[in-house]
Amino acid sequence: MKKGFYALLLAGSMMGFSQFQVHAAEITEIEENDSSSDAQFILNGDTIIGNIGDEFDEDYYAFDLDKTSKVTIKINNLDHKGGFLWGLYDLDDENYPLSNSENVSRTESTFGAILPAGSYFIRIENDDNGGKYSITETANPIPMTTEDYHDSPETAFLLKSGEAIYDSISTTEDYGDVYQLELNHKQKVHLDFTNTEQVPGFSWEITGEDDEEINSKDLKMNGTTSYSAILDKGIYYININNDSQAAPYSLKATTFDDIKKPVIQGAKSKTIKRKSSFNSLKGITVTDEHDGDITDKLKVSGKVNTQKKGSYKLTYKATDAAGNTAKKTIKIRVK
Structure with missing residues (x-):
């Protein structure tokens, strides 16, 4: 798990609040929050009222995630005039926005993402005369079996028969997740995949050690797909691929010694x-x-x-x- 430099500020600001308790307060922007190192910390559920002044003005807001979470950021243009840009960034890569810089002009802007544990900041900058705005950040943790990265055969997560795995393809992931299934002898294998969000987020495939595809399928929105086959002794990999949008999912592999029909x-x-x-x-x-x-x-x-x-x-x-x-x-x- 990454450790953000906002940890000390978090400890001093939360005064007993859990990372994922919704604080739901409305507070005013603290000036001089014009860089990532001076960012104002925003608690889960807080709404901060801020203002973009001259063309060089920038405001920064930071938050930490202890667990992989579904994050929603909402920015409202309160003056209904002018406009400004905003973007979401990972603290470890300030030059690459996780969201496209979006213009907020006379309306509101909402962004949803699934983000792994880490430190993040939001930058708001002048685009057209600036103006008064409100910003709200909420984070809801997603049940996860592991927070470790497993995006290649070398780091694959080892599956156990009958154990349900809860995981997520996050917004920051390009390669998806990889799981390993070991069979010590010829067995019947049954896989259940569930897409728990109503988004066309990803697909799955099962391959052998030689990387040859055995089967694959898209995970439908808010649906479950299953796969059953009798497989020989060996090592197999199940790949969950990020095709469209980030989304949480569950995976369960069950093996049976019984391979004969009734x-x-x-x-x-x-x-x-x-x-x-x-x-x-x-x-x-x-x-x-x-x-x-x-x-x-x-x-x-x-x-x-x-x-x-x-x-x-x-x-x-x-x-x-x-x-x-x-x-x-x-x-x-x-x-």
Whole structure:
């Protein structure tokens, strides 16, 4: 975790407030906040009323994040005239804005970002006669399994079967996240990916040690995608790629030793007489090597009209706890 030089100022200013408690106070700009080193600290939820004077005037506001957070910055032009520019910067890279410098003229400007733990500042400068403004910064921490960077196979986060991982593609990340899955023998692998924000933020892919793609898919807005396959012994990498916007997500990998399908018994094609009684489930059972009797998991699709001569298809399906699915189709002839 990066340590910001605003830590001492934070400790002196917060007077017992948690980093992520919403302070929600309205205060006035402290002058001489005209550089990143003299920036005025803004607490979570505070609104500061400031003023941009002559064409060389600049105001700086700083905040620290202890955890990866969803940050919202709102700036209002209170005079509804003139205008000014503002941008968000990482303290470690003052020359590269995390947001485009946006003109605030007769209106308001809102910027949302997902930022990792660190120190940041906001710069407001004159663009067209300046004016009076208000600035509000709020930060809501995102549940994270780890704050460590894992953006390459060398730094990949090791997945454990059945453990849900909560992470985020942040605004400052270009390469996404990488996870490693180790299989000591041939196993069934099931992956669940959830995009928890309503933004078209990213996609995922799974590759082998040779970097050859096995499968990939886009994560839909506020949705879940799954992937299941039987994979050989080896090391695999799951890559979460930043395609559009920053967003939090969850990932869960579950492995199963059971790679055999259940067995559907008693389902056979046959001929019956018209107007005779027929029960599509009678005498049908399902057994599984690991789960035993799973007849209650049996589903059948298709219908047989015993009042009408003809040939009818019935399809039986059953899935065990490991996700292995058995399927069998039969024909019932009514004569």
